[in-house]
Amino acid sequence: MTSSTTSWPRISGPLGSAAGFAAGIVAAVLASIAGAVEHHSIGLFALALAIAGVSAITTVAGALATAAQCWLLYASFIVGRSGSLVFDESSADTAGIFAIIALAATGLSRGRVTQVLSRH
Known part of the structure; x- marks a missing residue:
């Protein structure tokens, strides 16, 4: 029995940013x-x-x-309501929370998937 470790496939930073912007717009509209x-x-x-x-x-x-873009959507269209950026203490806290979520989700998904291959 042997085991090998492979990582999950990742999309590049620019594509991830684009996907994040699209996801953020959809989330902001639905919210x-x-x-x-x-x-x-x-x-x-x-x-x-x-x-x-x-x-x-x-x-x-x-x-x-993605976190930065979603924060801008949040601070401008959820809190700011009309597209005007609101930067106050609560907004700054939200930026930090979004960054932590982004890093945590990236780090957690970097975990390895172990595949156990058995030969008969």
Whole structure:
């Protein structure tokens, strides 16, 4: 019995950034429809899910770009409501949370998959 370790395939940083931007737009629109403009936590949760999902399949650079883009969507369209960037203490905290989510999802998905091959 032998075992080999392979890593999950990853999309490049630029493609991850593009995927993150698309996922962020979809998440922001759906969150807005669900009431995120009045209840910011809905938008926070939706964008955090988008960040985690994309970060799991891209590089660290793609994950951090996704976090930055989603933060801009959150601070501009969920909190700012009309596209005007709101940068206050809460917004800064959200930027940090999004970065942590991106790095954690990228790191967790970097775990190795062990395949055990048996020969008869």
